[in-house]
Amino acid sequence: MGKLTRDFYARDTLTAARELLGRYVVRRQADGGYLCGRICETEAYIGRMDKACHAYNYKRTPRTETLFAPPGTAYLYLIYGMYHCLNFVTEEEGEPCAVLIRGLEPAGDVQRLALFRYGIPLDKLSAYQKKHFLDGPGKVCKALDLTRAQNGLDLTGDELFVWDAGDAVPDFHTSRRIGIDYAEEAVDFPWRFYF
DNA sequence: TTCAGGATGTACT
DNA sequence: GTACATCCTGAAC
Secondary structure, three states, rough: OOOHHHHHHOHHHHHHHHHHOOOOEEEOOOOEEEEEEEEEEEEEEEOOOOOOOOOOHEEEEOOOHHOOOOEEEEEEEEEOEEHHHHHHHHEOOOOOEEEEEEEEEEEOOHHHHHHHHHHOHHHHHHHHHHHHHOOOOHHHHHHHHOOOOHHOOOOOOOOEEEEOOOOOOOOEEEEEOOOOOOOHHHHHOOOEOOO
């Protein structure tokens, strides 16, 4: 029960990715409003051995620099020119590893989530829009009002963090990761977790 | 319900 | 110049 501490992130990335399931991402905006969701889909990226990781083989570029930061740092980057992805840096500082947040269940002020996600009130959403509310990494960032401006944020602070409500980790499925077909042998690593 | 195609900009070769 | 840890739309079934 409580905000996840740096110790939570300073562990094996696969363990962290599994144990993030069922916890709540909480985002406090500049105006004091809150946006949050329950994590239901994650993927692990482990730079020392993973060709799908931006920092594979410890490759340092301006973009990947955040992956070398201390555990419990937010890694946000632009993808396909128009979407963002939210990750949490794991393991010890200098090991470029992270957990990608691929999906959330709406929680808290869902009305506010709808406005950031679609720009229209909750009661105007179609059944299709509700069904696919937060089931993708770009959607997560849009709904939580996150961009590269939040890259490097410390998750032990108040602006962006993960809340453990004390629930047990739910039963979950394991599979290959999405959208990394270029990653040779790493395409088959079972590092995606979801319920 | 599934599928193809386009949008869009940055990082890196 | 090419690829990219994606999403939306519209058409076909």
